[in-house]
Amino acid sequence: xxxxxxxxxxxxxxxxxxxxxxxxxxxxxxxxxxxxxxxxxxxxxxxxxxxxxxxxxxxxxxxxxxxxxxxxxxxxxxxxxxxxxxxxxxxxxxxxxxxxxxxxxxxxxxxxxxxxxxxxxxxxxxxxxxxxxxxxxxxxxxxxxxxxxxxxxxxxxxxxxxxxxxxxxxxxxxxxxxxxxxxxxxxxxxxxxxxxxxxxxxxxxxxxxxxxxxxxxxxxxxxxxxxxxxxxxxxxxxxxxxxxxxxxxxxxxxxxxxxxxxxxxxxxxxxxxxxxxxxxxxxxxxxxxxxxxxxxxxxxxxxxxxxxxxxxxxxxxxxxxxxxxxxxxxxxxxx
Amino acid sequence: xxxxxxxxxxxxxxxxxxxxxxxxxxxxxxxxxxxxxxxxxxxxxxxxxxxxxxxxxxxxxxxxxxxxxxxxxxxxxxxxxxxxxxxxxxxxxxxxxxxxxxxxxxxxxxxxxxxxxxxxxxxxxxxxxxxxxxxxxxxxxxxxxxxxxxxxxxxxxxxxxxxxxxxxxxxxxxxxxxxxxxxxxxxxxxxxxxxxxxxxxxxxxxxxxxxxxxxxxxxxxxxxxxxxxxxxxxxxxxxxxxxxxxxxxxxxxxxxxxxxxxxxxxxxxxxxxxxxxxxxxxxxxxxxxxxxxxxxxxxxxxxxxxxxxxxxxxxxxx
Numbered sequence: 001x002x003x004x005x006x007x008x009x010x011x012x013x014x015x016x017x018x019x020x021x022x023x024x025x026x027x028x029x030x031x032x033x034x035x036x037x038x039x040x041x042x043x044x045x046x047x048x049x050x051x052x053x054x055x056x057x058x059x060x061x062x063x064x065x066x067x068x069x070x071x072x073x074x075x076x077x078x079x080x081x082x083x084x085x086x087x088x089x090x091x092x093x094x095x096x097x098x099x100x101x102x103x104x105x106x107x108x109x110x111x112x113x114x115x116x117x118x119x120x121x122x123x124x125x126x127x128x129x130x131x132x133x134x135x136x137x138x139x140x141x142x143x144x145x146x147x148x149x150x151x152x153x154x155x156x157x158x159x160x161x162x163x164x165x166x167x168x169x170x171x172x173x174x175x176x177x178x179x180x181x182x183x184x185x186x187x188x189x190x191x192x193x194x195x196x197x198x199x200x201x202x203x204x205x206x207x208x209x210x211x212x213x214x215x216x217x218x219x220x221x222x223x224x225x226x227x228x229x230x231x232x233x234x235x236x237x238x239x240x241x242x243x244x245x246x247x248x249x250x251x252x253x254x255x256x257x258x259x260x261x262x263x264x265x266x267x268x269x270x271x272x273x274x275x276x277x278x279x280x281x282x283x284x285x286x287x288x289x290x291x292x293x294x295x296x297x298x299x300x301x302x303x304x305x306x307x308x309x310x311x312x313x314x315x316x317x318x319x320x321x322x323x324x325x326x327x328x329x330x331x332x333x334x335x
Numbered sequence: 336x337x338x339x340x341x342x343x344x345x346x347x348x349x350x351x352x353x354x355x356x357x358x359x360x361x362x363x364x365x366x367x368x369x370x371x372x373x374x375x376x377x378x379x380x381x382x383x384x385x386x387x388x389x390x391x392x393x394x395x396x397x398x399x400x401x402x403x404x405x406x407x408x409x410x411x412x413x414x415x416x417x418x419x420x421x422x423x424x425x426x427x428x429x430x431x432x433x434x435x436x437x438x439x440x441x442x443x444x445x446x447x448x449x450x451x452x453x454x455x456x457x458x459x460x461x462x463x464x465x466x467x468x469x470x471x472x473x474x475x476x477x478x479x480x481x482x483x484x485x486x487x488x489x490x491x492x493x494x495x496x497x498x499x500x501x502x503x504x505x506x507x508x509x510x511x512x513x514x515x516x517x518x519x520x521x522x523x524x525x526x527x528x529x530x531x532x533x534x535x536x537x538x539x540x541x542x543x544x545x546x547x548x549x550x551x552x553x554x555x556x557x558x559x560x561x562x563x564x565x566x567x568x569x570x571x572x573x574x575x576x577x578x579x580x581x582x583x584x585x586x587x588x589x590x591x592x593x594x595x596x597x598x599x600x601x602x603x604x605x606x607x608x609x610x611x612x613x614x615x616x617x618x619x620x621x622x623x624x625x626x627x628x629x630x631x632x633x634x635x636x637x638x639x640x641x642x643x644x645x646x647x648x649x650x651x652x653x
Binding site: 078125129130131132134135136138139140141142143144145146147148149150153258261262265271272303304305306307308309310311313314317318 | 397399449453455456458459460462463464465466467468469470471473474477583586587590595596597627628629630631632634635636638639642643646
């Protein structure tokens with residue numbers, strides 16, 4: 001594109017419009033802001049510490065898992081085992097994260113390491129085994145679920161309460177610590193990475209793998225990295241869930257897998273790869289959980305809640321459809 | 336010759352023989368004809384559902400609404416019988432199956448419209464539809480399956496026998512023949528494969544791609560519904576979680592049968608063997624009295640190893 005050339009289309013654009021890609025980030029943020037306002041308006045306690053901390057805490061686990069899912073989705077993959085990795089790390093956390101401070105620290109590191117290992121196995125099956133990500137992670141997911149059930153056959157276990165209190169209450173007496181934790185972990189991992197060639201190649205291979213390869217990027221290494229990141233963030237989610245519930249449960253996985261995909265799509269990423277932002281995905285996770293909270297407070301009959309959740313999900317993913325229907329050139333919408 | 340030896344169909348055939356050998360060594364009754372026929376009968380429920388899913392996967396799409404398409408059609412059919420029994424109306428029992436199938440076809444239609452016209456990725460659209468159907472069923476029934484039972488026709492198709500073979504097996508074979516014929520010998524089959532390879536190219540070649548996609552999803556909905564009706568006939572009731580254990584085995588059976596999850600190619604024969612293999616694997620693990628977690632691990636490992644073998648040694652179908 002020549003920067004000096006001003007096309008008629010460009011001139012006629014209304015002053016408030018954003019570049020095309022920005023809507024993908026702006027839309028979930030705006031919708032989340034609106035839903036947040038609605039929640040405060042109808043919440044019996046309004047904007048108070050007692051209402052904000054639970055709101056922040058309830059979506060942290062899903063946000064971690066969704067961020068992990070996002071890194072795989074952006075490379076044009078999909079991780080169906082991510083809920084199982086969450087369940088396995090949650091079960092392990094309920095065994096390992098208690099006792100002396102040293103034991104706790106070792107336990108946390110061990111849980112995160114197992115998450116990364118699960119991700120690495122997924123990555124190896126995809127990269128070296130040449131199995132499609134969907135089916136590879138479907139199979140490994142069954143294995144991880146089995147392992148989680150062996151570690152923790154029935155919900156229970158023991159998690160350090162002091163650390164749990166620290167992470168699930170407020171910092172400075174008003175700001176939810178869980179939000180700080182979420183953004184700190186994501187920032188510390190992704191910010192340095194996004195400035196390296198390897199980090200950028202995640203987007204590049206998702207956008208056009210052959211072009212990325214011919215530009216000297218390493219698709220194998222990038223794909224492996226994406227799966228390890230997914231495992232790592234799933235383990236973060238599993239740990240946080242353990243701190244939140246003070247126990248482990250091997251059966252929590254599958255709904256997190258499905259909701260993480262939903263959060264990623266609602267957060268503006270494309271399942272076709274190469275598109276999306278971490279912030280958008282976190283907003284997507286909060287969006288889903290905020291809707292559920294709002295439904296509880298609006299006094300909707302409990303029996304109608306699953307229906308409304310489903311309808312909201314459909315409505316959210318259909319937003320992009322308007323462009324498809326109104327598009328005059330059919331070839332633009334076909335792949 | 337090597338091409339035949341290296342085809343997924345041959346590999347899965349060898350694995351079926353291996354698993355029969357393992358089963359026979361674990362339990363003397365395993366190779367008993369009546370036991371094996373019963374396994375085929377159970378395979379049929381999975382097999383019927385997988386036939387519909389195969390078409391969707393050849394298109395390069397996926398249908399995650401299988402669990403609640405099965406459950407909702409079964410609930411619809413059994414409650415029609417329940418209503419009929421309450422009103423002492425014979426006709427409504429005859430209506431149970433058509434109504435159940437219509438529910439499945441309608442869900443398939445909505446799936447197809449979302450994927451073909453609204454262009455939402457199938458992975459997420461069918462997931463949403465599954466959630467909505469679940470929500471509708473819970474909202475309407477109040478969380479409990481309404482009173483009712485399977486109609487005589489459903490029961491006879493699911494558990495009855497003709498000439499010594501389970502009726503469910505005839506149903507499965509019949510639909511498989513139709514599906515194989517459609518996929519390999521007709522315009523619509525070629526259109527499905529073409530769309531799976533590239534919808535743009537198929538559209539430019541004059542295929543009404545959106546119509547074909549909708550049609551395939553309707554067929555998948557019908558197959559899932561029929562699977563649900565057979566299962567309800569087998570259990571003589573419909574229950575909330577009846578469809579849940581089918582979603583992943585369906586996908587596993589299809590990919591073990593050598594069909595690429597990316598679409599563009601597919602093998603009905605391979606899939607039939609894949610369905611038998613998945614059912615026998617489950618059955619052997621229960622004969623060996625394996626605890627559930629270990630079963631899951633072995634199940635996952637077997638799928639993974641099979642696919643690793645395919646990746647190294649086979650050429651894709653077609």
